[in-house]
Amino acid sequence: xxxxxxxxxxxxxxxxxxxxxxxxxxxxxxxxxxxxxxxxxxxxxxxxxxxxxxxxxxxxxxxxxxxxxxxxxxxxxxxxxxxxxxxxxxxxxxxxxxxxxxxxxxxxxxxxxxxxxxxxxxxxxxxxxxxxxxxxxxxxxxxxxxxxxxxxxxxxxxxxxxxxxxxxxxxxxxxxxxxxxxxxxxxxxxxxxxxxxxxxxxxxxxxxxxxxxxxxxxxxxxxxxxxxxxxxxxxxxxxxxxxxxxxxxxxxx
Amino acid sequence: xxxxxxxxxxxxxxxxxxxxxxxxxxxxxxxxxxxxxxxxxxxxxxxxxxxxxxxxxxxxxxxxxxxxxxxxxxxxxxxxxxxxxxxxxxxxxxxxxxxxxxxxxxxxxxxxxxxxxxxxxxxxxxxxxxxxxxxxxxxxxxxxxxxxxxxxxxxxxxxxxxxxxxxxxxxxxxxxxxxxxxxxxxxxxxxxxxxxxxxxxxxxxxxxxxxxxxxxxxxxxxxxxxxxxxxxxxxxxxxxxxxx
Numbered sequence: 004x005x006x007x008x009x010x011x012x013x014x015x016x017x018x019x020x021x022x023x024x025x026x027x028x029x030x031x032x033x034x035x036x037x038x039x040x041x042x043x044x045x046x047x048x049x050x051x052x053x054x055x056x057x058x059x060x061x062x063x064x065x066x067x068x069x070x071x072x073x074x075x076x077x078x079x080x081x082x083x084x085x086x087x088x089x090x091x092x093x094x095x096x097x098x099x100x101x102x103x104x105x106x107x108x109x110x111x112x113x114x115x116x117x118x119x120x121x122x123x124x125x126x127x128x129x130x131x132x133x134x135x136x137x138x139x140x141x142x143x144x145x146x147x148x149x150x151x152x153x154x155x156x157x158x159x160x161x162x163x164x165x166x167x168x169x170x171x172x173x174x175x176x177x178x179x180x181x182x183x184x185x186x187x188x189x190x191x192x193x194x195x196x197x198x199x200x201x202x203x204x205x206x207x208x209x210x211x212x213x214x215x216x217x218x219x220x221x222x223x224x225x226x227x228x229x230x231x232x233x234x235x236x237x238x239x240x241x242x243x244x245x246x247x248x249x250x251x252x253x254x255x256x
Numbered sequence: 257x258x259x260x261x262x263x264x265x266x267x268x269x270x271x272x273x274x275x276x277x278x279x280x281x282x283x284x285x286x287x288x289x290x291x292x293x294x295x296x297x298x299x300x301x302x303x304x305x306x307x308x309x310x311x312x313x314x315x316x317x318x319x320x321x322x323x324x325x326x327x328x329x330x331x332x333x334x335x336x337x338x339x340x341x342x343x344x345x346x347x348x349x350x351x352x353x354x355x356x357x358x359x360x361x362x363x364x365x366x367x368x369x370x371x372x373x374x375x376x377x378x379x380x381x382x383x384x385x386x387x388x389x390x391x392x393x394x395x396x397x398x399x400x401x402x403x404x405x406x407x408x409x410x411x412x413x414x415x416x417x418x419x420x421x422x423x424x425x426x427x428x429x430x431x432x433x434x435x436x437x438x439x440x441x442x443x444x445x446x447x448x449x450x451x452x453x454x455x456x457x458x459x460x461x462x463x464x465x466x467x468x469x470x471x472x473x474x475x476x477x478x479x480x481x482x483x484x485x486x487x488x489x490x491x492x493x494x495x496x497x498x499x500x
Binding site for chain 1: 267396398399401402405406407409412416417420421459500
């Protein structure tokens with residue numbers, strides 16, 4: 004009757020000794036990282052520090068050479084079945100949006116749900132409209148991506164990822180390709196998303212967003228995780244010189 | 257269209273010099289009308305042959321192009337071998353080989369039409385494969401990654417994401433191939449296909465007026481191809497407009 008095993012809080016993403024090379028260049032050096040269900044993690048670091056590579060390894064857009072990656076209980080191997088399983092649990096938002104330019108906004112959103120999740124056209128349309136409302140552009144449903152501003156396109160991309168209703172969302176520098184006046188609208192949507200309990204890993208330089216939203220702040224440099232901790236702690240008292248220097252550089256302006 | 261009118265006027269005027277005998281295809285005389293109709297009747301097979309052949313070669317070309325984009329070396333080698341071999345055979349030789357050689361080799365006898373279609377389609381497929389490969393390679397990696405991020409499999413990625421964009425980009429090249437095919441279909445006359453060129457040959461033999469008859473033949477191809485080009489351009493514009 005009382006089968007009260009303490010609830011094991013297994014991390015939803017577990018990376019152990021993950022290394023990745025581009026030729027001779029080592030992009031990731033034995034990285035260890037845990038992400039738990041509902042956690043909001045922000046990863047920052049100078050360009051070339053391996054932060055994008057790190058999250059692209061999670062859904063196998065890049066293959067890691069050594070170490071283990073376990074996502075949602077599935078071990079990521081060379082077997083493509085594991086890629087499919089993991090990609091089903093992980094959505095992604097890209098720096099360059101990567102919307103499908105030949106499809107309307109609505110079609111961009113419904114393609115995955117119809118082909119992969121097997122939703123009917125009406126179900127997929129309904130779901131798409133729900134998420135378009137959530138990113139506050141339901142009126143753009145029948146437009147083509149190039150008719151939208153960068154900020155709107157990125158919000159469509161976020162809605163496209165949401166439509167798959169995956170457990171984890173990865174954001175690869177989602178505001179880096181945007182004009183300054185459009186950054187806020189995208190960050191607003193992401194902030195709202197964060198408050199809904201979604202597991203998010205965000206690579207960004209937006210420190211204001213990190214401070215407001217992140218449970219965990221990760222600082223990477225030269226392929227290594229240099230600092231991990233709650234934002235209050237790492238921002239006010241960085242343990243490493245490298246992170247302190249980095250913060251000073253990006254907060255100067 | 258203006259240049260055709262000028263050319264036609266020029267030829268008509270040239271007819272006054274005495275070397276021309278337009279009576280042979282003069283539609284105002286009963287004999288001329290019959291001859292002209294005879295020549296135009298070849299249009300049906302020229303178009304049918306070319307359109308059938310290019311439809312097959314597009315599919316064949318795509319099937320050859322896809323292995324060329326594979327990460328596996330063996331698949332890529334298959335693609336290269338196919339393209340190099342097929343591209344090296346002259347179309348006329350391929351037509352003769354398919355019509356006279358293939359039955360002896362395999363026991364399958366094709367009629368003139370299908371032998372022509374097969375030869376033209378095979379020959380063109382190598383070029384189509386190269387066009388498709390280029391078009392598909394021009395699509396950015398981000399599109400594949402986005403497709404992966406919503407879990408699309410390879411087939412759906414190609415079908416719904418990559419090919420629709422690639423085809424838009426290669427449409428001008430496909431239009432070129434269609435024009436090329438319309439012209440190359442004239443070679444199938446050598447095995448007796450009753451298309452434009454064959455009709456002109458036959459009429460020329462019975463009427464002894466090659467100059468006028470082949471001039472009409474030139475004009476037939478010219479009009480046909482100008483119409484096709486205009487159609488392809490309109491299609492391109494429509495596809496661009498749909499995205500704008």
